[in-house]
Amino acid sequence: MQQLKERILHDGRCLPGGVLKVDGFVNHQMDAQLMHDMAAELVRRFHGVPVDKVFTIEASGIAPAIMVGWLLQCPVVFAKKKRPSTMHQPPLEARIRSFTKGVDTSIYVSREFLRRGERILFVDDFLANGSAARGILDLVCQAQARLVGMGFIIEKAFQHGGDALRREGIRVESLAVIDSLDDGIIRLRP
């Protein structure tokens, strides 16, 4: 997606350890119009794929996911990183590892909101090593729901999470693919 790529080159910054900082328009301050347009592009790429529910993880997945859900006219569920005090029945739980924070955490979803047979489109801001995506797969599998695709704003191809998911036959779409951040230079896939 050209508009996103230009924005990444203009406003993105490389931090040590393969971190791409895009907090001026994606995951702290958000460009609302760009967020809408990225959601519309994801919807275009998944055209023809039947979706019952959009699924994401708090917090930075919520903005693209709610836009995709609104465009697809289907509910959006976000997995929580803490077990909410208002969740009385035991939720579904999966373990994930945060790439930027370097720690393992659990994600939770209420059994009520992820059900057997539902066709799930996962939407998130970043795909790196694919740990969050694996956690989502785990939850979808526990619920006996069906993952129909995964859509990301930015894929860091050099961390290979996307390759592994695609090898397993999962349809993965990323609006911008970063081939390398070596030497502090953002190299985007053409």
Next chain:
Amino acid sequence: MQQLKERILHDGRCLPGGVLKVDGFVNHQMDAQLMHDMAAELVRRFHGVPVDKVFTIEASGIAPAIMVGWLLQCPVVFAKKKRPSTMHQPPLEARIRSFTKGVDTSIYVSREFLRRGERILFVDDFLANGSAARGILDLVCQAQARLVGMGFIIEKAFQHGGDALRREGIRVESLAVIDSLDDGIIRLRP
């Protein structure tokens, strides 16, 4: 907002301790069309108020805030509950108390994204005792920005956060006002 009130009466549940559970359509599973329509109603109520930036707190404020920001065509910033590892400069920090979780936490915003003189509209899902709103006021004040209003999906009037904010001259708009959850019955203000 009639549609929201009906949905609260239909799908909301009272939990002990004055908690209203609306996780089927507001803050775990989200009704994307309702989220859009609630945002549009907030925008209608703040018509004529100049807004430079929409401000919210992760996670459940993000969905209404991004919709409001998109409709107003302005950037949306969410305060973070953890200091991100990619935030190198010291961020602005305020302390808040979570009503449902009963613990004090800090919220953070990068100095880059909340600046002197900016006109800020705060959007969140719940207004209860107003602790999150106070934290936001604190951040806005530290940044020497200007709060022009606060818009909430649901206000629990019996916890009086809204009264105190309005007494201080802050414009507060809530799409549904709960007068009481006594005896497990949701009493909405007409």
